[in-house]
Amino acid sequence: MTGTVFDIGYRSYAGAREGRRRGWLAVYKDGIRAALGLGRGPRAKVLPWLFIGVLTAIALVMAIIAGAAERMMGPGATERLDLPTHSDYYGIASIIVFVFAAIVGPELLCRDRREGTIQLYLVHPITSTDYLGARWAAMFSVLLAAAWLPQAILFLGLCGGDPSPATYFLAHWLDIPRFLLAGLVVVAYTVTIAMLTASFTTRRAYASVFLVGLFAITAPFTIGLAQELDGPVAQWISMFSLTDIPLHVNDAIFGKVSEMTEHAPARALGTAVLVGWYLAWTLIPATLLWSRYRRLAA
Amino acid sequence: MNDGTALLVAEHLTKRFGSHVALDDVSFTIREGITGILGENGAGKSTAMKIFLGLLRPTSGVALVLGENASEHPRVRARIGYMPEHDCLPSQVSAAEFLTHMAELSGLPPRAARTRAADVLRHVGLFEERYRAIGGYSTGMKQRVKLCQALVHDPAFVLLDEPTAGLDPLGREEMLALVRKTHREFGISVLLSSHLMSDVERTCDRIVVLQGGHLVHAGEVTQFAAETETVFLEVDAHREALVGALGRRGVRVSLDGGGLTIEGSDESVYDHVRDALVETGAPLRRMAPRRRALTELFEREERSA
Numbered sequence: 133m134t135g136t137v138f139d140i141g142y143r144s145y146a147g148a149r150e151g152r153r154r155g156w157l158a159v160y161k162d163g164i165r166a167a168l169g170l171g172r173g174p175r176a177k178v179l180p181w182l183f184i185g186v187l188t189a190i191a192l193v194m195a196i197i198a199g200a201a202e203r204m205m206g207p208g209a210t211e212r213l214d215l216p217t218h219s220d221y222y223g224i225a226s227i228i229v230f231v232f233a234a235i236v237g238p239e240l241l242c243r244d245r246r247e248g249t250i251q252l253y254l255v256h257p258i259t260s261t262d263y264l265g266a267r268w269a270a271m272f273s274v275l276l277a278a279a280w281l282p283q284a285i286l287f288l289g290l291c292g293g294d295p296s297p298a299t300y301f302l303a304h305w306l307d308i309p310r311f312l313l314a315g316l317v318v319v320a321y322t323v324t325i326a327m328l329t330a331s332f333t334t335r336r337a338y339a340s341v342f343l344v345g346l347f348a349i350t351a352p353f354t355i356g357l358a359q360e361l362d363g364p365v366a367q368w369i370s371m372f373s374l375t376d377i378p379l380h381v382n383d384a385i386f387g388k389v390s391e392m393t394e395h396a397p398a399r400a401l402g403t404a405v406l407v408g409w410y411l412a413w414t415l416i417p418a419t420l421l422w423s424r425y426r427r428l429a430a
Numbered sequence: 431m432n433d434g435t436a437l438l439v440a441e442h443l444t445k446r447f448g449s450h451v452a453l454d455d456v457s458f459t460i461r462e463g464i465t466g467i468l469g470e471n472g473a474g475k476s477t478a479m480k481i482f483l484g485l486l487r488p489t490s491g492v493a494l495v496l497g498e499n500a501s502e503h504p505r506v507r508a509r510i511g512y513m514p515e516h517d518c519l520p521s522q523v524s525a526a527e528f529l530t531h532m533a534e535l536s537g538l539p540p541r542a543a544r545t546r547a548a549d550v551l552r553h554v555g556l557f558e559e560r561y562r563a564i565g566g567y568s569t570g571m572k573q574r575v576k577l578c579q580a581l582v583h584d585p586a587f588v589l590l591d592e593p594t595a596g597l598d599p600l601g602r603e604e605m606l607a608l609v610r611k612t613h614r615e616f617g618i619s620v621l622l623s624s625h626l627m628s629d630v631e632r633t634c635d636r637i638v639v640l641q642g643g644h645l646v647h648a649g650e651v652t653q654f655a656a657e658t659e660t661v662f663l664e665v666d667a668h669r670e671a672l673v674g675a676l677g678r679r680g681v682r683v684s685l686d687g688g689g690l691t692i693e694g695s696d697e698s699v700y701d702h703v704r705d706a707l708v709e710t711g712a713p714l715r716r717m718a719p720r721r722r723a724l725t726e727l728f729e730r731e732e733r734s735a
Contacts, residue, residue, distance in 0.1 A: 141615070142549075142553060142615050142616045142617075143549060144584055144616075144617065145538070145542065145546060145583070145584035147538070147539070147542050148537075148538075148539055148542070149508055149536070149537040149538065149583075150537045150538070150539060151505060151508065151537045152504065152505065152537070154534055154535075154537045154538070154539070155534070155535045155536065155537060157534070158531055158534035158535045159535065161531075161534075162531050171523055171524070171527050172522045172523060173522065173563065176522060243520065243522075244520075247517060247518070247519065247520055247521060248514065248516055248517045248518035248519075249518055249519070249520050251485070251514055251518055252512070252514070252518050252532065252535075252579065253535065254485055255483045255484070255485065255507055255510075255512045256504075256507055256508070256532075256535045256536055257504045257505050257506075257507045257508040257535075257536065257537060258504065258535065259504055
């Protein structure tokens with residue numbers, strides 16, 4: 133039996149070229165895949181999915197406890213016992229979100245610079261701002277999903293755990309836009325700080341350790357220092373607790389002080405100052421980050 | 431594209447980094463075909479390429495790619511490819527995934543990007559290895575992936591910065607064959623940067639020579655090769671007499687270790703050598719054409735400047 137091998141040769145591409153928009157989407161899609169370890173080896177998947185699992189497990193535990201209390205102690209037990217709900221979730225889970233960001237931010241930015249891939253991005257029809265915007269949006273999307281999913285599970289759990297789910301839904305439906313907005317606030321801040329830190333080094337480990345240290349140390353340090361002092365000085369020192377900055381805005385959105393911020397002297401400065409402080413800590417790092425990447429391009 | 435169309439144009443291009451002048455008032459035009467940009471390390475080859483790609487802005491002058499300034503009009507980059515000299519590949523992902531991503535980055539829709547990625551990997555002989563993580567590839571395979579990412583979006587023109595760097599002799603031959611194939615079979619014009627004259631001579635039609643940021647030569651490779659070739663001669667005795675006999679015939683000759691180096695390699699030089707050998711009776715041990723080392727070429731240019 134004889135056969136013929138056909139060499140189809142080189143085929144030029146004459147199809148659509150979708151320009152910069154497609155390039156932006158490519159960086160965004162790659163960012164999401166890198167953040168979740170998709171298309172990478174098994175080790176790259178462990179940490180992101182572990183964090184998503186832990187964040188979800190926290191919400192599940194909160195929903196189970198609240199449901200059990202409602203069933204065993206009657207309607208309204210969650211409020212009577214002051215059990216943690218939506219307004220407290222981001223406070224409780226914030227350290228997990230921050231550590232998750234400390235892993236993902238450097239993964240998205242440091243690796244491209246360390247391995248030299250950044251120079252390939254910049255010779256394609258996208259700008260450095262497109263690259264950075266797409267990477268930021270990818271990390272924002274992953275963290276937002278990781279923040280919203282547990283809140284949605286918690287809401288469903290609280291609804292299902294209530295003896296009258298419909299009554300619970302009608303009484304608490306406003307928690308949905310609140311937790312969506314608060315999630316945006318917490319994640320936008322966290323992503324920006326993590327990416328700015330990652331932009332200063334090509335080594336992911338340095339950036340991750342620095343970020344975890346930053347988030348883990350500033351809270352006890354500023355709280356301890358604020359307790360030694362009094363008045364406006366203590367209030368302003370307390371403002372430098374990096375984990376609390378978005379949580380004060382979370383409190384303002386829910387109209388309720390969460391367990392994580394109830395002892396923070398900064399609360400006395402008022403909502404407007406706390407929201408302004410949050411905006412400063414998000415927009416100034418974002419501008420710095422943008423200017424650092426602008427310098428990479430011509 | 432017609433043969434006469436200018437793909438790259440540099441007009442009075444100057445680039446300074448502080449007090450260091452990387453390119454000094456350089457002007458040349460690159461047309462369709464394979465053009466080599468030759469120069470020692472630090473000659474300004476990579477700087478010129480980065481200016482064309484829009485990665486660097488020139489201090490003064492104009493650099494046009496396909497008629498446009500790439501830093502002002504990034505869309506033109508969709509029609510050019512670039513293979514950097516240094517590492518640029520992600521270690522964790524497979525070649526297929528990476529090339530699909532690069533094709534999408536140039537604007538190709540996802541399905542077309544996947545097809546193109548598989549096609550170019552087949553053309554460079556990496557089709558069977560396409561699902562392995564790039565981090566596990568050999569240097570030669572990585573160089574081929576680097577070439578693939580420059581070709582995956584089917585550009586009109588590719589800039590290859592030292593594509594043979596770090597390769598063993600066999601890998602170098604394979605890479606140069608791929609560069610020739612890129613133009614002759616794929617129809618994509620090439621600007622190849624190298625500090626090796628032999629690479630440029632075997633691959634390119636035209637050449638641009640840079641030295642210390644200055645343009646030394648621009649033209650056909652054959653002409654440049656003829657101008658820079660020498661003849662190496664070794665005799666067992668009467669070497670000084672032979673030098674004298676060659677000198678009387680107007681041949682420029684210099685002592686080179688145990689042998690002699692003669693400027694030029696045209697037929698008249700061989701005739702003069704034959705006559706001088708007969709006249710002096712010097713027993714010939716070895717005679718061969720030889721290319722000047724790049725440093726020698728540049729020293730010669732400096733002397734004549």
